[in-house]
Amino acid sequence: MSNRLLGDPGGQARPREPRCRTSCSRWLDGRRRWPRRPAGLVRGGAGPGRDRRHGRHHRGVAQDDCHVARQRTSRGTGPAARAEEYGADPDFLCVTGGSAGGHLAAMVALTANVPEFQPGFESVDTAVQAAVPFNGVYDFVEPGPWPVPFGKTALLQERVLKRPFAKDREAFAKASPVTYLRADAPPLLVIHGSHDSLIPVLEARRFVDRLRDASDAPVLYAEMQGGQHAFDVFRPTGRPVWSKASNGS
Template sequence: MPYLLLALGALALLLAVNAYLPRPQPALLVPSFFAGWLAIELAPHLLAAEIAGLAAAAALGGLDGRPGWAGLALGVLGAAGTAATIVAASRTVVTLRESGAPLDLDPEGAPRYPRSHLVVPPLCLIPRRGVRVDRNVVYRQEGRLRLKLDVYRPREDVRPEAGGALRPGLMQIHGGAWVIGDKREQGLPLLNHMALQGWAGFNVNYRLSPRATWPDPLIDLKHFIAWYREHAAEYGADPDFLCVTGGSAGGHLTALVALTANRPEFQPGFEDVDTSVRGAVPFYGVYDLVEPGPWPVPMGSTRLMERYVVKRPFATDREAFARASPVSYLRADAPPFFVIHGSKDSLIPVAEARRFVAKLRDASDAPVIYAEMKGGQHAFDVFPSYRTARVVEGVERYLTGLHRAYEQDRAPRAPEDVARDIA
């Protein structure tokens, strides 16, 4: 039993150290990410398990030898590290407020994120009470190609003919390194919450590599916007108001969708459709495939991008990767952005978001808000953790501000304008 206690203590300390200092080495990158992801976003659950495990092992004779006492010491250090992770997450509201994101809920308030989901995270897979989900709606069909989406909206029907206003729309783009992922897996905490605030959310699938070749995913998402313009009212949504969000590869695509509005090369056969959006909220995205910056080598030169996504040699066709980079499309008339990234992201370094935000602020006349989640890992918002709940509420307040500016027929000029729109 002393050696079991030693093993439990060593594991607790290893998880804490990895959460604070994730391993960037290629051989350890994926296991380090998954371990850190779980340890950070499920830290309260992990802390309870660590304390229970250490106490049980000690009570069953784990302290009968020196290895057991050493294990207990290691376990206490590990539990302290896990507790520090919880403290870091508890500052999410401070981080969001310092970023300029408007956080004040309406006085007769929009509902807060349910605490039951923080205790039992899998509950986020079930539509919340009052939310209607229309699944597997086909938005693009050409030959054997059938692309589908899920619609999240309030159960109450909108009747414009009776004076009911159409709802604002939100497009959710899943991540998965452009090769995996599905609408059923990501964005669920946000979409459920937005639906309860009166939004219509559209969780959209797109073609994945290696079957797809860039820019197929972006063209698919433009097809969705064309579909939305035509069919939004059928789901109670306003065809003229659509924002976009997504994480990781979805964050990359979110930025591209927002920055490449109405570019004919990405709208073959439907060049005349307005594909602009009113605002963008990319989570932990990739924004530059050409310049290494925070990467050891350019992202475009990786095996993933060269062989499976863009399918071109980086060394001889850098332009192809530039065309797939959001930073290539920065412009003064870009829509407002709210960029979100975790400071401990081991898959996409946080410096990637920082340099994108700096360049976007220089180029855009619209407000650009940046929130860096202290201690946050990649994909932190997949779990309905405390951090996720506060970020979801902050994003909803931000997007509500954009919609109210739209209703007043004006554009927000600065982050504080968005806050005033909510007051």
Template sequence: MPYVLLAVGAVSLLLAVNARRPPHGAVLSMPGFFAGWFALEMAPHLLVLEIVGLVSTAAAGGLDGWAGGVGLALGLVGLAGTIGTIAASRGTAATLRESGVPGDPDPQVPSRYPLSQLILPPLCLVPRRGVQVDRNVVFHEDGRLRLKLDVYRPKNDGRLRPGLMQIHGGGWIIGDKREQGLPLLNHMALQGWVGFNVNYRLSPRATWPDHLLDLKHFLRWYRAHAEEYGADPDFLCVTGGSAGGHLAAMVALTANIAEFQPGFEDVDTSVQGAVPIYGVYDLLEPGPWPIPLGKTALLQKRVLKRSFDKDRDAFAKASPVSYLRADAPPFLVIHGSHDSLIPVLEARRFVDKLRDASDAPVLYAELQGAQHAFDVFPSYRTARVVEGVGRHLADLHGRYVQAGRPSGPDEMDESVG
């Protein structure tokens, strides 16, 4: 039993160290990410498990040998690290306020994320009370291809509401609308928004820019069918994480570029705001990467299926930084300081370049201690980010309403946003 206690203590310490200093090497980055993912976002749950593990093994005779004493010491240091992780996450709300996200919620709509989901994270898979979900709505068909989405909307329909497009991540090769964005979409539906969790074709079967073209087809569908789901066809924001953050930025910055909407070039594919989260924005320049991201086997062999050295232009055209412009929509860029898969420097350089080019506001929230994909879990950090994004989007919609741009004078609920 002393060696069991030694193992429990060592694991506790390793999890704490990995959460603070995740590895970035090619071999260790992925296991380090998954371990840090749990240790950072489920830190309160981990703390309970660590305490139970240390106490139970010590009570069962774990302190009868030297190994048990060492294990207990290591475990106590690990506990301190986990408590520090919890304390660091408490600064999320302040970080969002400092970035420019509005701090005062609208008193007329529910703004707090439910405590029940923080205690029992699987509850986020269940639509919250007051939210109606329409699943597997087909938005584009071409032969055997049928692209689908899920709609999250308030049950009390009747007026046109702002729309939100959610794009899942997964390195352009995995992922599904059922897995990501659920805490945000449920929250926004209760805020009076209509959310669309959109699927798109995945590589290696799909070749870039198929992914972006599919999302443009959604925009065409949205203009024609938004009202059927209670959404304003003239107001839509976009968000997504990781590869979804890359695609959200591409959607926002490539509005009305004919190359990306073949056959429906006349359709307005603009959006009114973008919230990319821990995304990739430049495939061409190395920046924070040892080599340009476009030069990796994933991008060359499975996504773009082109040689980086022979066709650099293709990788430039797949990079959001290639489309920076003065009339870009407002952006809120969110990234974790401890992201071991996409270094935080990727977000910083994108924000700097976008601010130089865009006339619209560009907000940037760098979340201290956050790993990649932090918002998949309904953690304390996720709750504060979801609430902050909700306030930011509500502010964008409020400005839209004040500018007198709704579809009709009686169609928009001015209390929303």
């Protein structure tokens, strides 16, 4: 993976990358309430956060809102408009987010240029150059680490997708990042806490395995040993959290 994502070990000055941060809060609150940063693994970035519509008033996930933000960047009216002021490279946009924001960051990275998700600007290139999802859910349909598919939970059926899983399984598949695995996906750095009791770490591992099989780009995985859900927000009470990283080789 390029040093542009992980930082320049040579210590040479270089333009910083605009980084669009999506919000968390269980898909139910679109506000950026915490200064989330994935454990300092993405260094030298400068860029905006993105508020989005959420499950209380909007049916479904909101990757279309993030594609709007990417469209504004392409037109020079979003992060690119102030890139020079922050010393950033407007041609390199990395999207990141945790929990529900991790799901959304993966969706944005994998659904670039899918017309259905960018109504009114279908011809605009909405590709991002990298993504760093952490603590996310990536498959609503296959059970994996859960006894039943995540899409069958009351949260997803009643408050996010707002439709029954049994009658509209396709809608839950369309809201799952694994549906859009592609050879031309951008480089991804997936981060997850090994002790996440809300979203089991097996969810991240299976997503990384499938993404590596499909993508021609590097897929890095960092498992934060001892890390709970939202480990990036709350200070650990025991030993410091450390990462066990892999690049698939």
